[in-house]
Amino acid sequence: MQFTRINDITIHYHVIGAVADKPVLVFINSLGTDFRIWRDVVVRLADDFAIVLYDKRGHGLSDIGQVPYSIEDHATDLAGLLDRLAVKRTFVCGLSVGGLIAQSLYQRRPDLVRALVLSDTAHKIGTAEMWDARIAAIEAGGIEAVADGVLERWFTPAFRRPENLAFAGYRNMLVRQPTPGYVGTCAAIRDADYTEAARKIAVPVLCVVGDQDGSTPPDLVRSTARLIPGARLEVIRDAGHIPCVEQPEAMTRALRSFFDYVMQGDPPNE
């Protein structure tokens, strides 16, 4: 297990492979999850990429710190982690709020970003009213109070079968996140709008979305892809909001084909 101190926060992270020897790929997880969600994709890519995983502040084994947060707080943590690891220019794959963090990282530190994968995310997610209602519900009843609704948007009915142990496990992951970290990140999402920033992205971008994503539905992700010059869009079949969990094979295929396309037109990482 690896821990480091960034911006007065202890960050839990994991590096697979040598960042000096292979193209580097960093994954940023979504609201209410930790970096274990990437496992089934990571095992498929680990021969070809050095992979950086981490728990954003307020999630997993990382510290909570001061709440509420901004997306920029999360992006500054990630920039600090990449600097600490001497990663210069990386493929960045962010899921949901992780995609907002990826967009913020690009805005603040474009030198760190070789290409972006924006999975089940948007230039803006939800409305202030929606996030304030979720925060109020959690303050009254904990994450448990919103968990069933969240899980319906995360996963397809096929995955939500009661006998599916993975479904039970991911429910545990959601309800066991620290409440202040979860609520603090809801506030960060509420306050984030990358509409103008999206129009200025000048690195290759792949937008990915599950065809049954109930949180950032395909039409929203499609409209984000249209804002970003040259962005590609890939719809993953039979997946909800977290295709890396529900359809890791298809997600890996989408990532590989995009990375191959980027690397063909791009000199190797220094």
Ligand SMILES: O=C(O)CC1=CCC(=O)O1
């Ligand atoms: O929790 C949800 O509804 C889905 C989600 C929105 C932002 C994020 O990271 O997850």
